[in-house]
Amino acid sequence: MEVDKGKGEAEETRKVAEADRDTVTLKSSDGKLFEVSKEAAARLSTVLAGMIAGGSIDDNGTDLKQIGSEALENVVDYCNKHANSIPSAALISSSISFNTAPFKEPEEWERKFVDRLSHDALFDLVEAANFLGMERLLDVTCHKISEMMKGKSPDQIREVFNIKNDYTKEELEEIRQELAWAFYDD
Amino acid sequence: MAEAEIDKISELPDDVLLDILGRLVVTAGDVHAVARTSILSRRWRSLPWPQITGVSLDVSKFFIPSDEWQRVRQRRRRRRRAWEQDQRHATAAFTDALARFLEAPASKRVIEKLSLKFFLRRRDDLRRIGELVGGAAAGGVVKSVELEIVVTEMKSVAPELEEQTKLGNGERFGHFLHDCPGAFRSITKLTLKDMWFHDAAELNSNLLRGCNNLQFLTLSSCGIFYPKTLPNADEPSRPPALTIDAPELRLEFLRCDLCDIGGVELVQAPALSGFSYYAKVIEDSAPISFGCTPSLKCLSLGHCQGEDTFVKLK
Known part of the structure; x- marks a missing residue:
């Protein structure tokens, strides 16, 4: 069913793509097609920029087998929102990232964008952003995750992220002793 | 946000996890929070701590x-x-x-x-x-x-x-x-x-020559050893001076506080822009001599008078 729907979308997308070359079509691991601004994709993702420049973009939908449809939808949504949020004059300079400010603060709309995501969707998006080389989106999502960890004890962090404690009692004791300074706070 | 059903965070690649931890250090202000993540699980302990x-x-x-x-x-x-x-x-x-x-x-x-x-x-x-x-x-x-x-x-x-x-x-x-x-x-x-x-050369040449990228140097209550009174001498001896004679030195700021040195001789310090000197005692001889210091903009001199009073000359 999903694939059929995807095909329908593909035909529609192809028509649009033929009429307007400003977009590229991306295909998720489960065969769904998404259309994204070519300019925004190239600017925000080093991998997509490479594919566009190298001519390996398929008009019928470029296969992104590692990314599920939900994550890809968020990626595309983010790119399109980004395309609308920045005046075009600033595009060129924003595509070059300097290492001077290592951690850029997310903008208000970016905060809202990640805040509305479910836990699983957030992590799928981090993986997609990492795979596509989307530095800015990675910044925004990693910022969100670090905020979720902030001020929490190891037990609380385990609970939030469902991290399984695979240490033995002896090992835990050993680490606690080794890093005793880290567990003491004024 | 609902809590995780499965542990997705631990599956993230090293560099992404390190990025998250790096932010944690920056926002939490110290390394303790990051060190504590070692206790979460083996996966987290294996992470090299972030390059921030x-x-x-x-x-x-x-x-x-x-x-x-x-x-x-x-x-x-x-x-x-x-x-x-x-x-x-x-x-x-x-x-x-x-x-x-x-x-x-x-x-x-x-x-x-x-x-x-x-x-x-x-x-x-x-x-x-x-x-x-x-x-x-x-x-x-x-x-x-x-x-x-x-x-x-x-x-x-x-x-x-x-x-x-x-x-x-x-x-x-x-x-x-x-x-x-x-x-x-x-x-x-x-x-x-x-x-x-032990001797002036250690401070004058070894330190300054060894640190060829040094920009800021603060010497506080440091000194150069000298015999308090020379035999057959009428006057008490003076400790050797700190000599800065390094044309290739990048030193921009030098601060000497209450040092046991016989002044500072700035022979060649091309990048030096700030110099601050607080002497322990006032001496008859000039404490500072200037050679080639073309970048010097800010000079602060003073001495410790009596107990704890500083007199700032400039």
């Missing part, structure tokens, strides 16, 4: 106040030994944390500034710290290093042992400098306190 652009480690943050310490504190005799032991533990924990911070995999991100504050302890301890710093600087992981070397408080040293203690400090520092040339080459800021050097 500014790492600041202060040995005083690595002390673990123990009940034992509280108890021995009451008893004067055992106090010193307990302090030594605490110092040793703190230095070991400090060095481990430094090693974990520096062992992060090579990537495009580097530590712009590494600030370290540690004790002038045994030669082996210092060498380990120096080798870590030198290795990281040589590998391009660290761009600039700031060192503040902490020595035993002079007020806890008997007055008759003060000179000997300061000379011992100077000797230990000399060994450190000799053992770890790589570390000193990367230093941009150095703060030394209560160190006396």
